[in-house]
Amino acid sequence: MREPARPQSPVLPAAARGLGRFGWGSVTRAVLPYALPPLIAAVLAGITWELWVELADVSKFVVPRPSAVAEALFDDFGFFISEGLRTLWVAVGGLALGALAALALASLMAHSRWLERALLPIAIGIKVTPIVAVAPLFVIWFGFGWEPKFAIAAMITYFPVLINAIVGLRDVDPRSLDFLRSVRASPWEVYRTLRLPSALPYLFAALKIAATLSLIGAVIAEFFTSGQGGLGSVIAIENRELRLDRLFAAVVMLAVIGVLLNVGISIVERLWLSWHRSSLTTRG
Amino acid sequence: MVQASAQSRSKSAATTTALRLHDVSVRYVGGRGGELAALEKVSLDLGAGEFLSVVGPSGCGKTSLLRVAGGLLTPSEGTAEVLGGSPAEAQEAKRLGLVFQEPALLPWRDVRSNVRLPLEVNRSATAQPAASVDELLHLVGLTEFEAYRPHELSGGMQQRVALARALVFGPEVLLMDEPFGALDEITREQMRYELLRVRDSAAGARKSVLFVTHSVAEAVALSDRVAVMSRRPGQIKAIMPIELARPRSPEEERSNAFLDQVDRIRALLRDELGDGFSGSDARP
Numbered sequence: 175m176r177e178p179a180r181p182q183s184p185v186l187p188a189a190a191r192g193l194g195r196f197g198w199g200s201v202t203r204a205v206l207p208y209a210l211p212p213l214i215a216a217v218l219a220g221i222t223w224e225l226w227v228e229l230a231d232v233s234k235f236v237v238p239r240p241s242a243v244a245e246a247l248f249d250d251f252g253f254f255i256s257e258g259l260r261t262l263w264v265a266v267g268g269l270a271l272g273a274l275a276a277l278a279l280a281s282l283m284a285h286s287r288w289l290e291r292a293l294l295p296i297a298i299g300i301k302v303t304p305i306v307a308v309a310p311l312f313v314i315w316f317g318f319g320w321e322p323k324f325a326i327a328a329m330i331t332y333f334p335v336l337i338n339a340i341v342g343l344r345d346v347d348p349r350s351l352d353f354l355r356s357v358r359a360s361p362w363e364v365y366r367t368l369r370l371p372s373a374l375p376y377l378f379a380a381l382k383i384a385a386t387l388s389l390i391g392a393v394i395a396e397f398f399t400s401g402q403g404g405l406g407s408v409i410a411i412e413n414r415e416l417r418l419d420r421l422f423a424a425v426v427m428l429a430v431i432g433v434l435l436n437v438g439i440s441i442v443e444r445l446w447l448s449w450h451r452s453s454l455t456t457r458g
Numbered sequence: 459m460v461q462a463s464a465q466s467r468s469k470s471a472a473t474t475t476a477l478r479l480h481d482v483s484v485r486y487v488g489g490r491g492g493e494l495a496a497l498e499k500v501s502l503d504l505g506a507g508e509f510l511s512v513v514g515p516s517g518c519g520k521t522s523l524l525r526v527a528g529g530l531l532t533p534s535e536g537t538a539e540v541l542g543g544s545p546a547e548a549q550e551a552k553r554l555g556l557v558f559q560e561p562a563l564l565p566w567r568d569v570r571s572n573v574r575l576p577l578e579v580n581r582s583a584t585a586q587p588a589a590s591v592d593e594l595l596h597l598v599g600l601t602e603f604e605a606y607r608p609h610e611l612s613g614g615m616q617q618r619v620a621l622a623r624a625l626v627f628g629p630e631v632l633l634m635d636e637p638f639g640a641l642d643e644i645t646r647e648q649m650r651y652e653l654l655r656v657r658d659s660a661a662g663a664r665k666s667v668l669f670v671t672h673s674v675a676e677a678v679a680l681s682d683r684v685a686v687m688s689r690r691p692g693q694i695k696a697i698m699p700i701e702l703a704r705p706r707s708p709e710e711e712r713s714n715a716f717l718d719q720v721d722r723i724r725a726l727l728r729d730e731l732g733d734g735f736s737g738s739d740a741r742p
Contacts, residue, residue, distance in 0.1 A: 347562065349558055349560045349562035350562045350563075350564060352530055352556075352558065352562065353556065353558070353562045354579065355530060356528055356529070356530060356549060356554075356556045357549065357552075357575075357576045357579055357580060358546070358549050358550055358579070358580040359579035359580055360579070360580065363578075363579040363580065367564070367575065367578065367579065368564065371564070371566050448607075449565045449566040449607050449609065450565070450566075
């Protein structure tokens, strides 16, 4: 019997393999192809922006120069990092809460069409409730701690996870389902051995959408609890003070966190879903 | 003369019955509310230790027949009995194994873990595994591939995994639905004798096999008897005993005795395809 060519680990292309084997030199070499293009794009966009502000003579109270934003950011780098970490913590906590609640709800709804019909309108209703309208209420209900912030971030993130999880839990290979039925697997065993693993690619796709939403949720929550810190609070304060360079610095920080959060989820996804066709067909 | 000895053989095989279909009809409700009759009053006995193949034109209800026998489909009329009880009881007691046309392996599990799957579900059953996973992997020649994922294996190897998985509890009755249908010609021929070898081994223990195929040569090479089905709605048109000594070898497929049997069955099928009515008087 001929041994089939064992494909190289398709997951986490060069980066993780580099990390496993060699030192930092090869890490740089491995990460650079992924980090360089977005950096070049960002620098080019920054130069265009700078030239436009310069040539059109835009007031710094309307649009700040990127160079001024960068200066504001690096002058107070420690501050932006620590505020960024607060926001990240709210976003990740809210995301975890929202995603777990959505997965639990989706498991019930995938189990029964009746439950889906009963609960989905409620889920949509919660989804279309304007966050800005209820955010102050959350503060009244949950106090001034982390709780209202987690709740707001969770509320904005659960929906994409819910919808994708319902589809993912139902989209199982009918032949595998036949086999499990033929060995008399219980609904819970079918869920554990077939439905949940089948839903993972859907869940990760949803998590990537929800991760960016969770940052928005965290910022909105911090808007309404400004004075307690976080990038949302910084944005609110600098907006009042008309310090647009610091406001934009907070936005840039937020963007960087958003990208890193997405990269983090992608890495976990590639490690976890090495069996899935999406990681087998798209590489490099 | 051939006919006479066949009679005596099938009589001795029928002293105990592994599987009995009695007047089974299956009707599906069609898309426009009409009914589609897949099987019409089919009766079939599979003797203990017998290898019985079912051949017929595509769409004649072969797969429906097997699904009824496997308890995956409740017949509109008639009964299915496996080892004296219902198919569900036979499955609960782990005395019935199924192999489908598609291997239906779980892509996130490696070979060993796929073979183990039946041991992980419905554990309340008192049934004990008949052979260790190691023995089964050795039996189907996949010992070296135990850590491979299904997508890293060829189609033939995947189907060996499915076979090993079906044999974990050493079921007395094996139902196979075109298990080699998706394989290339050469692998397919090789797998026939592989299957016969497995069936002659200790873990195979001369199981009763109901085997659905659309390849006449495959049916003749494997079987003690071949049931020929008519076009939809499927009925058993004739049951042909196969007069070939065991163990069988690939070389025999070129012998006149083998080709005679194939021709006789092909003639029956040709009647069925060429002229839908001419076959009706050939029913035993």
